[in-house]
Amino acid sequence: MTMDRRTVLGFGGAAVAGVALAPGMTLIAAPSPDKTEASGDQRWAMLIDVNKCETNCTACTKACRQENNVPLFGDANRDIHWIRKLEIRDKEHKRPSVSLPVLCNHCENPPCAHVCPTEATFIRKDGIVLVDKHRCIGCRYCILACPYKARSLVYKKTSFPEGGNPNVPIRAKGVVEKCNFCVHLVDEGKEPACVQACNGEEGNKAMVFGDLNDPKSEISTIIREVKTQTIRADLGLKPHVHYKGL
Amino acid sequence: MRSLQSHPVRFTLLLALVWASVLVLSHQVMASGSSGHAAEAHSHSDYTGGPPELEKAKGEACIRPTDWMRRNHMDFLKHRRGQTVREGLRIRSESLLKCSECHQSHEKFCDQCHNYVGVAPNCFECHIYPK
Numbered sequence: 066m067t068m069d070r071r072t073v074l075g076f077g078g079a080a081v082a083g084v085a086l087a088p089g090m091t092l093i094a095a096p097s098p099d100k101t102e103a104s105g106d107q108r109w110a111m112l113i114d115v116n117k118c119e120t121n122c123t124a125c126t127k128a129c130r131q132e133n134n135v136p137l138f139g140d141a142n143r144d145i146h147w148i149r150k151l152e153i154r155d156k157e158h159k160r161p162s163v164s165l166p167v168l169c170n171h172c173e174n175p176p177c178a179h180v181c182p183t184e185a186t187f188i189r190k191d192g193i194v195l196v197d198k199h200r201c202i203g204c205r206y207c208i209l210a211c212p213y214k215a216r217s218l219v220y221k222k223t224s225f226p227e228g229g230n231p232n233v234p235i236r237a238k239g240v241v242e243k244c245n246f247c248v249h250l251v252d253e254g255k256e257p258a259c260v261q262a263c264n265g266e267e268g269n270k271a272m273v274f275g276d277l278n279d280p281k282s283e284i285s286t287i288i289r290e291v292k293t294q295t296i297r298a299d300l301g302l303k304p305h306v307h308y309k310g311l
Numbered sequence: 312m313r314s315l316q317s318h319p320v321r322f323t324l325l326l327a328l329v330w331a332s333v334l335v336l337s338h339q340v341m342a343s344g345s346s347g348h349a350a351e352a353h354s355h356s357d358y359t360g361g362p363p364e365l366e367k368a369k370g371e372a373c374i375r376p377t378d379w380m381r382r383n384h385m386d387f388l389k390h391r392r393g394q395t396v397r398e399g400l401r402i403r404s405e406s407l408l409k410c411s412e413c414h415q416s417h418e419k420f421c422d423q424c425h426n427y428v429g430v431a432p433n434c435f436e437c438h439i440y441p442k
Contacts, residue, residue, distance in 0.1 A: 103399030189399055197396050198437070225439060234437040252399055 101252055107191040108277040109246055110305040111260070112284050112293065113165060117271035120164040125272065126150060128262030132247060133233050136223040145217040147244040148259055153311075163311065166259070166272075169194060169215040169244035170296065170304030177207035177216065186241075192305060193246050203239040212297055213304075216243045246274075277305070363427045366419035370412060374405055385432070411441040 129135060129148045137144050148168040155162065175194045178186045185200035186207055196207075208216045222238045229235075232249060236242050247257035255261070256274045263272040275284035284307075287293070293307040373380055375387070388407075394400040403409070414420040417440045425432065 099404050100400070100402045102401075187397065189397070191399070195396065199392065199396070231439040231441070234439065237433075237437055248399070252401055 103189045103191045103193070103252070105190045106278060108305070109171070109192055109251060110275065110277045110284055110307065111168075111246075111257075112273040112275075112287055112307045112309060114271045114273075114309045115163050115165050116310040117269045118164055118166065119269050120150075120152065122267070122269055123150065124262040124265065124267035124269075125166050125259035128258040129244070132230055132250075132258035133245075134226055134229045134235050135242075136219070136221075136226070136235070138221055143220045145219065145242065147215075147242075165308060165311070167213060167215070167296070168259070168306060169211075169246075170213050170302070170306045171246060173303035173305065174301065176210040176212070176302065180206040180210045182206065189248075191251075193248055193251070195245050195248060196241055196243060198236055198240045198242070201240040203241060205241065207241055211243075212300055212302070216241050218242075363423040365423050366414070366416060368413040368420075369415065373413070374409065407438075408441045415442075416440075 126146070126148050130137075133147060135145050135147055148166050150164055151167050152162055152164050171192060171194045173188075173192070175186070175188055178188055178194060181187075182204060183200045183202055185197045185202070186194065187197065188194050203218060205218055208218065218241050219236045219238055223235050225231075225235055247255075247259075250257060256264075260272045260274040262268050264270050273284045273287065275282040277285055277288070279285060280289075287309070288307060291309055293309045294311045295304040295307055296311075298304070375383075380387075391402070391405065417435055421432075
């Protein structure tokens with residue numbers, strides 16, 4: 066068999082194109098990783114657009130309660146809220162009151178972790194502040210230390226709620242719990258339940274969740290371009306829940 | 312003495328009556344005794360006199376050799392627990408979800424031995440055993 070010059074050149078071109086495509090790319094889909102680990106390359110954060118958040122919308126709080134089996138004891142002093150809606154009024158009535166969700170701010174300098182005597186509260190490599198309920202002795206120092214009132218003690222024995230989420234354990238009586246940015250979802254590459262709900266049908270698309278260390282992420286772009294604030298920035302805790310339009 | 316000697320028939324009758332009552336009483340005592348033993352045996356029926364029979368696992372082989380698992384599963388689980396909570400290290404092929412694929416019920420597997428040796432790890436007071 067003989068090939069003319071054009072055919073030979075054509076094969077060569079295809080081979081070169083194949084090599085050029087190859088680096089960093091695989092034609093077969095990579096299998097889902099067996100092992101995932103929190104890494105310091107990421108810094109998870111949340112951005113809440115206060116102007117979009119509506120007063121009577123509770124999509125985020127409902128979704129959080131459902132996802133994390135957060136118990137209600139029917140006693141306002143004991144009830145646990147990982148995320149709650151607050152209304153902020155201007156005392157001089159110069160600005161309209163705003164409604165905003167408040168949750169654990171996942172501070173870079175978390176006072177709750179500093180006071181914890183058993184190192185149950187700690188900051189994970191990717192910036193999520195967590196409570197290791199296996200270690201918590203329920204001393205409640207952290208509840209006092211937190212300026213955002215994000216933490217609650219489980220005052221009573223709880224049982225698994227009907228229609229609850231089996232992927233999240235309930236908490237034993239006498240440990241402190243709080244928002245964990247839905248760490249089990251984040252590790253799966255998903256967004257926290259409140260953000261999913263806010264961007265879903267019920268919500269008003271006021272929340273963005275993402276990686277601050279990735280300059281191309283949506284949250285980094287917004288924080289770079291628009292003025293955002295954090296609550297009680299004066300304390301120097303470097304919280305990672307940012308508010309826009311506060 | 313005189314009266315007994317004078318009434319030999321009456322004496323024989325009395326003796327027969329005593330013998331009969333002794334027989335009947337002893338029978339009753341034996342019967343009640345054996346039923347008492349049965350009740351005792353029933354209350355200790357958890358104790359079978361040896362290691363408990365565990366539910367047979369579904370899969371081919373465990374992720375570690377069985378005798379290694381028997382000795383070290385507690386440290387292994389605790390180590391993995393710490394890694395998962397603190398470092399976010401999630402290994403799908405060695406997660407509790409994987410355990411539950413073969414050992415489908417913690418009541419028929421974990422709890423059997425734990426009850427036998429009298430230890431009470433409280434994992435499943437909070438965690439829901441994956442189904």
